[in-house]
Amino acid sequence: MSSSWLEIIMPVRNPGTKLLETGASLAAQTDRDFGILLSDNHSTTGQDMMEQFHHEMASAGISVRQVKPPYALGRVQHWNWAHAEGRAEWLKPLFVGDLLLPLYVERLRQRIQIKSGAQIVRCDFQMRKGDKISATSVPFQQTSLTPAEFLKYYPLLGNWIGGPINMAYRRAAWQAAGGYSTQLPGCADLRLNAMLAMRRGLEVIHEPLAVFQLHEQRFSHGIGKRRVNGCFELWLILRELRTYCLKASLPWPQGGLGRGLRLQMKLDYWDPFKQRIKKILLGS
Amino acid sequence: MTLEIIIPLRNPTEVLDKSIESLIAQTDRNFSVLISDNHSTKGQEYIGRARDRLAQSGIAVRKIEPPAELERVEHWNWAHYQSSGDWLKPLFVGDWLEPGYVARIHEIVAAYALCRFIHCNYRLYQHGVQKPKASSPSRWSGRFYTAAEMQDVVLRHGMQFGPPSGVAYERTIFLALGGYSPVLPITADCLLFCSMAAQFGAVAIPEPLLNFNIHANRFSTHLPQIRRETLQETHTFLFALAYHAWTENVRIPLLGFLRLLLRTFRSYLAER
Numbered sequence: 109m110s111s112s113w114l115e116i117i118m119p120v121r122n123p124g125t126k127l128l129e130t131g132a133s134l135a136a137q138t139d140r141d142f143g144i145l146l147s148d149n150h151s152t153t154g155q156d157m158m159e160q161f162h163h164e165m166a167s168a169g170i171s172v173r174q175v176k177p178p179y180a181l182g183r184v185q186h187w188n189w190a191h192a193e194g195r196a197e198w199l200k201p202l203f204v205g206d207l208l209l210p211l212y213v214e215r216l217r218q219r220i221q222i223k224s225g226a227q228i229v230r231c232d233f234q235m236r237k238g239d240k241i242s243a244t245s246v247p248f249q250q251t252s253l254t255p256a257e258f259l260k261y262y263p264l265l266g267n268w269i270g271g272p273i274n275m276a277y278r279r280a281a282w283q284a285a286g287g288y289s290t291q292l293p294g295c296a297d298l299r300l301n302a303m304l305a306m307r308r309g310l311e312v313i314h315e316p317l318a319v320f321q322l323h324e325q326r327f328s329h330g331i332g333k334r335r336v337n338g339c340f341e342l343w344l345i346l347r348e349l350r351t352y353c354l355k356a357s358l359p360w361p362q363g364g365l366g367r368g369l370r371l372q373m374k375l376d377y378w379d380p381f382k383q384r385i386k387k388i389l390l391g392s
Numbered sequence: 393m394t395l396e397i398i399i400p401l402r403n404p405t406e407v408l409d410k411s412i413e414s415l416i417a418q419t420d421r422n423f424s425v426l427i428s429d430n431h432s433t434k435g436q437e438y439i440g441r442a443r444d445r446l447a448q449s450g451i452a453v454r455k456i457e458p459p460a461e462l463e464r465v466e467h468w469n470w471a472h473y474q475s476s477g478d479w480l481k482p483l484f485v486g487d488w489l490e491p492g493y494v495a496r497i498h499e500i501v502a503a504y505a506l507c508r509f510i511h512c513n514y515r516l517y518q519h520g521v522q523k524p525k526a527s528s529p530s531r532w533s534g535r536f537y538t539a540a541e542m543q544d545v546v547l548r549h550g551m552q553f554g555p556p557s558g559v560a561y562e563r564t565i566f567l568a569l570g571g572y573s574p575v576l577p578i579t580a581d582c583l584l585f586c587s588m589a590a591q592f593g594a595v596a597i598p599e600p601l602l603n604f605n606i607h608a609n610r611f612s613t614h615l616p617q618i619r620r621e622t623l624q625e626t627h628t629f630l631f632a633l634a635y636h637a638w639t640e641n642v643r644i645p646l647l648g649f650l651r652l653l654l655r656t657f658r659s660y661l662a663e664r
């Protein structure tokens with residue numbers, strides 16, 4: 109593979125110190141044969157952070173290309189635009205504050221070398237919220253899923269696919285899929301990942317290789333107070349996928365929409381409600 | 393401003409000649425053409441002829457092919473991503489443009505600094521029907537309509553922008569929206585064009601400068617057989633548009649939107 113086989117796509121706007129943490133995780137990769145595309149969506153602050161980021165990556169021997177859209181774009185619009193600027197055969201989105209564990213690039217390369225037809229690769233990841241760390245993994249043992257096998261586990265077993273943090277995409281597959289959906293700001297990543305896996309299958313690395321940090325600057329932080337409804341977005345996504353599957357003769361699981369939605373509602377409403385009750389009872 | 397006309401095709405027939413003729417006949421030749429062939433197994437002679445005729449007429453033309461065969465909508469996206477113009481214009485095999493089309497696009501882009509999406513009226517030629525039908529003139533032509541104004545239009549009236557061959561858009565907004573949705577193979581263009589208008593505004597050309605040709609080999613010819621799927625997809629994309637408006641804190645014309653949903657349902661029942 110050439111030195112440009114992988115490009116890490118980093119869309120940023122007004123980055124804080126978290127950008128440097130992300131940079132340090134890239135500098136610590138055991139395989140540094142990749143490039144970084146830093147896309148700045150017309151930041152008004154954080155230029156010093158970006159300069160320092162460039163400096164640190166240069167010291168680690170990692171090339172960084174900085175780009176800027178012609179005018180300020182919306183959050184998801186900017187992700188799409190940044191991905192479209194990618195030139196490498198493989199693209200890996202990485203958001204400010206998220207980390208790649210040192211073996212990420214090495215393991216991804218190994219998998220792509222073994223499975224030359226791979227189009228999207230998922231790895232396990234950790235989720236950090238303050239001091240709390242939780243691990244996410246997939247509810248099956250296989251390392252490769254065909255579209256039909258993917259539909260055996262999704263959506264019946266809930267959202268185990270994850271977001272951009274644990275995904276890498278072949279550029280041609282990403283482009284053909286039409287990017288992240290700007291209409292669904294809360295679940296745009298889930299829609300893209302599910303759609304791609306359903307069309308092209310999925311490679312799975314059963315090893316936590318990335319860290320998702322729920323820091324303060326993040327969209328997902330305090331998402332409950334934003335005008336976003338995860339359940340409604342999921343309903344639209346599952347409806348789309350189901351219609352498509354039925355038309356394309358793919359084996360959409362019976363009751364998939366209802367079950368997927370129930371699991372999401374449990375996460376979004378029932379679990380927080382139980383926690384609140386628990387807090388009130390313990391408090392009293 | 394550079395304009396690239398994108399022609400995604402697979403197994404083209406002689407109707408491609410008509411599209412190419414219309415490009416050669418443009419009064420303003422300031423554009424290039426990108427022909428993307430999705431691994432055709434027949435019709436190569438038409439592709440070769442199209443390429444030669446454009447080149448002989450002094451129009452820059454590139455022919456590309458995706459790394460592997462793609463689905464129809466996926467191929468549209470892939471072809472757009474290979475383009476290099478500031479503005480992109482899809483043109484499907486069999487459709488043809490009136491000679492003043494490109495000149496009009498340049499005129500509008502020069503006149504409205506914020507314009508990123510242009511739609512024009514069209515004449516519809518249906519397979520087996522002799523007389524063409526002109527689309528009704530747009531309610532909102534004559535000036536640049538802002539994103540907020542168009543948001544209201546799409547939530548009240550739904551798809552207003554005609555077929556893909558009738559629109560042109562800035563490359564940046566295509567990239568920002570990601571492209572056509574492959575899981576909505578019937579209404580992928582509706583969702584994309586409504587989103588472009590609602591998120592970036594629009595200008596409409598009242599004159600019919602496009603001829604939309606539903607010829608025998610066209611996907612749209614089969615729409616009467618897949619009415620139920622069309623209705624399902626239409627409701628999905630309309631809900632997605634309304635939801636997006638809600639997330640952006642835009643006031644949704646609730647009554648108008650409900651009327652729109654009912655209209656789509658009623659027309660489904662009437663056609664059944």
